[in-house]
Amino acid sequence: MNQRFLSVMTLALLVILVAFPLVFIVLQAVFPQFSAGQFSGAFSGVQSLLSEPQLPTMLGGTLQVGLGVALVSALIGFPLGVARGLFNLPLPRLWDLLFLIPFLTPPYIAALSWMLVLQTNGYLQQLVGTNLNDLLFSQTGIVLVMALNIFPVIYFAVSRSLLASGQRLARIAQVHGASAGRAFWHVTLPMLSPSLAAGMLLSFTLAIEEYGVPAALGSRAGVLMLTTDIEKKLADWPIDLSGASMLSVVLVTIALSAWWLQKKLTGNHDVTSITGKPTENMGASAGVFTWPMVLVMALVGGIAVVLPGASMALSGVLGTLSGGVTLGNLTANHYAALFSQQGDALAALGTSLSLALGAACITGVLGLLAAWLVVVQKIKGRGLLDALSLMPAALPGVVVGVGLILLWNRPFWPISPYNSWAILLLSYCCLLLPWPVRYVGSALRQLGGNLEPAARVHGASALQALRFIVLPLVSPAMLAAMLMVFAIASRELVTSLLLAPAGTQTVSVFIWRQFEQGSVGQGMAMATLTLLTGLILMLTALGIMQRSTRG
CATH class of the missing domain: 1.10.3720.10 (MetI-like)
Known part of the structure; x- marks a missing residue:
């Protein structure tokens, strides 16, 4: 050989x-x-x-959800990634571990967990007397559920880029008279742009190819996407192989167009900082902003990780959902039945x-x-x-x-x-x-x-x-x-x-x-x-x- x-x-x-x-x-x-x-x-x-009457609705739903997820993921993941990469925050590895969990949680499981929390007679209503059923079963709800599952892609891309490149060039700019904000805007942000663009592209493609969340929430929200219709054409009789193939080509075209656009916007190259020898990147002190940053990261972690995770774990030990969250309703029968x-x-x-x-x-x-x-x-x-x-x-x-x-x-x-x-x-x-x-x-x-x-x-x-x-x-x-x-x-x-x-x-x-x-x-x-x-x-x-x- x-x-x-x-x-x-x-x-x-x-x-x-x-x-x-x-x-x-x-x-x-x-x-x-x-x-x-x-x-x-x-x-x-x-x-x-x-001539398919639902094609405009499916295309619009797919693009709107994909763009919405990419934008919301960037709004959440970018500032958190900058905070993690630039500043010396307490317990840095804990935040990495916390934001790793949504990436490991299958989106369909996250969607089902949020359903149990927010729907009518869900855990939220049982505990505080209100529900967010209308928000959950809407296009906005689908975008939020998917973004809370996908934003770690941008968080890790941005934070790892900062941790790898360090702040040497930004500090040089400050030595030469630039303010911290100006140095970030003109030095650090351009260096982060390839990582941010790649993260948003990945968020977009993960969103448009997702099946579980639209299938779980979309039918009640009236949101149609290409993935769910492709699966329907293959699952419902008579099977429409030609229609499923045409929609698949459309979906691949959208994904490849997003990849091409990302390469076009970033100039098809990465921005790197080359030093003569490897150095350890020590984060700067955030001063009085340290604890506000920690509180924001804890809040996002609580919403994106703790709430759906608690819903998932709690549902696995409740005898019946209608029995409510009470000690008498706790059981290990579901785990026993699994094995x-x-x-x-x-x-x-x-x-x-x-x-x-x-x-x-x-x-x-x-x-x-x-x-x-x-x-x-x-x-x-x-x-x-x-x-x-x-x-x-x-x-x-x-x-x-x-x-x-x-x-x-x-x-x-x-x-x-x-x-x-x-x-x-x-x-x-x-x-x-x-x-x-x-x-x-x-x-x-x-x-x-x-x-x-x-x-x-x-x-x-x-x-x-x-x-x-x-x-x-x-x-x-x-x-x-x-x-x-x-x-x-x-x-x-x-x-x-x-x-x-x-x-x-x-x-x-x-x-x-x-x-x-x-x-x-x-x-x-x-x-x-x-x-x-x-x-x-x-x-x-x-x-x-x-x-x-x-x-």
């Missing part, structure tokens, strides 16, 4: 995972009878799409953990190979390899699900993963591949270009250098990315709903079905266990990354 074989194998796997599903979506969109093996009526589906032999929870948990482990291993190895071939070997055609490996970052989960259905639900395949657990594994690998590619690629760039050539000079082959030199050095970043893939894959919802074969449940499908059946207690008990598992895994990943940085 040589480098050429690895290059061909890696490209082939990326084509199967990423390119083929996209190609089949486009073919189905162009040829409405493609699923029946016919190439007639090219582009006739466009007229059907344009009883009569329930499906153990099977769902085992399926999710197995699939997540498989996805983590496959994406870890494939991400390492892709990043190594692009960054270190600089092979011919590396631009295509890099694009295919990072393309899933702009692909909504529902689009990946549609593409895999169109690709593998074909009679001409002698062996097909469709209608088996393998189709779920393929979907997770496609969606989460960018995590290892980005982490390992970043680690490889930090190694410099001298170690592998030195090994080659002393007689090592490219594969020996990869195995004995590169892999040990990037393994912490690779393992951290694999842990994140494991945590996210173990609770992925939309592709699981679309692709799970009959008789197979994952954790996310189990929780969703429990709510549909009215078994809120068991659903929230499972959600609590899922969140704790994800938090432990993410903290492990962060610990590995920090040890790697110190090393």
